[in-house]
Amino acid sequence: MISAIETLPPEIFRSIIAYLSPEDTSALAQTCHRMYIITHDDKIWQQYFLKRYTYRLSFPHYSNGEYLLSSALKITEPVDNCTWQEYFVERSLQDKHIRSLLNEIITNRTNRISNADLLSSKYGLLAFDVLKNYFSPTTDLFKQLGILITTATSPNLTREYYSLNLARFISRNIGLILLNEIKTQIEIPTEGKALINVLFIIQCFHPHGIFLSLNRLHSIGQRLINDRLFSSLTLHEKCQLIITTMKKENFLPASASNEYYDLENSFLFSTFNGKPTIPITLVSIFCALADECGLVAR
Numbered sequence: 001m002i003s004a005i006e007t008l009p010p011e012i013f014r015s016i017i018a019y020l021s022p023e024d025t026s027a028l029a030q031t032c033h034r035m036y037i038i039t040h041d042d043k044i045w046q047q048y049f050l051k052r053y054t055y056r057l058s059f060p061h062y063s064n065g066e067y068l069l070s071s072a073l074k075i076t077e078p079v080d081n082c083t084w085q086e087y088f089v090e091r092s093l094q095d096k097h098i099r100s101l102l103n104e105i106i107t108n109r110t111n112r113i114s115n116a117d118l119l120s121s122k123y124g125l126l127a128f129d130v131l132k133n134y135f136s137p138t139t140d141l142f143k144q145l146g147i148l149i150t151t152a153t154s155p156n157l158t159r160e161y162y163s164l165n166l167a168r169f170i171s172r173n174i175g176l177i178l179l180n181e182i183k184t185q186i187e188i189p190t191e192g193k194a195l196i197n198v199l200f201i202i203q204c205f206h207p208h209g210i211f212l213s214l215n216r217l218h219s220i221g222q223r224l225i226n227d228r229l230f231s232s233l234t235l236h237e238k239c240q241l242i243i244t245t246m247k248k249e250n251f252l253p254a255s256a257s258n259e260y261y262d263l264e265n266s267f268l269f270s271t272f273n274g275k276p277t278i279p280i281t282l283v284s285i286f287c288a289l290a291d292e293c294g295l296v297a298r
Contacts, residue, residue, distance in 0.1 A: 045084035053091060054132075058124035059177055091126070098123055098130045106162050120170045127170060134163040217285070220249060221292020230293070242289050 017025055038044070056079070078087035101119045105112050119127055134156075224230055224245060233241065290296070 040085070042084045045088050049084050049088045049091070052088075053129050055125040055129055058122075058126050059174055060125070091129075094123065094126060095130050098127050102130070102159070102162065102166070105166070106158060116166060116169055119166060120173050124170060124174060128167060131163040131167050134160045135167075136160060217288050218292060220245060221289050224289070225293050235295070238293065238295065239290070242286060242293065246285060246289070 017028075020028065078084055082090070098119065101115050105115045105119075108115075224241065230238065230241070
């Protein structure tokens with residue numbers, strides 16, 4: 001990255017240095033040399049990178065062993081053996097293009113769909129590290145989106161509205177990719193976890209669907225198994241406790257809660273339309289929590 005100061009002619013700096021004593025000039029040179037060494041320390045750029053960015057993959061892939069979004073996306077080292085500073089510069093340039101596409105989507109109706117497709121297909125999850133900066137900090141996301149739909153008139157609200165919808169669009173596309181990958185599996189030993197990954201992402205009528213925290217499910221499962229009474233319960237009692245916990249955590253049908261949206265909000269509903277059934281996402285949540293608790297749920 002070239003800063004504006006690097007483009008200034010040397011004469012300007014000479015005229016400034018002329019006001020300093022030789023001792024001050026020498027001290028300034030030593031300070032600048034020391035700062036140059038420090039600012040090229042890769043550990044500093046690693047801290048900068050990890051503070052700004054969450055995702056390292058554009059598209060996660062199906063994994064038999066663990067939650068996709070807690071491990072497959074964890075940033076542990078730069079890509080392609082580059083330094084953290086080089087990686088930071090690369091992502092910064094990508095961020096610039098993502099913001100440019102977002103601005104184009106907001107201001108230009110003509111290419112809105114094609115730009116959204118480009119944003120999703122080229123950057124995927126990487127775009128979330130930019131879009132999340134425009135999300136409201138409010139926790140009531142359903143009401144948040146509803147308000148934005150009716151009041152998106154100011155530039156900030158407009159940007160937030162399109163950022164949320166782009167996040168949902170990207171999430172849905174990623175979910176479709178994951179779903180197709182799962183279809184090719186002959187055996188899925190962690191079926192509950194696989195389904196919860198896909199269905200939470202793919203539904204995305206929750207504005208932060210992809211952030212609806214698989215880590216949260218992990219923490220709920222850990223609370224259950226760390227309870228002293230859990231190990232002494234029968235299988236039926238353990239299952240009942242998981243269901244009770246799901247209710248307490250607001251994993252309920254859409255008619256009862258804003259936290260979870262049932263199958264009618266998904267394109268998958270057409271597959272099951274007219275058949276009395278428990279929404280498959282609730283079943284997947286149960287299976288995922290059962291897996292966390294060491295049970296086998298299919």
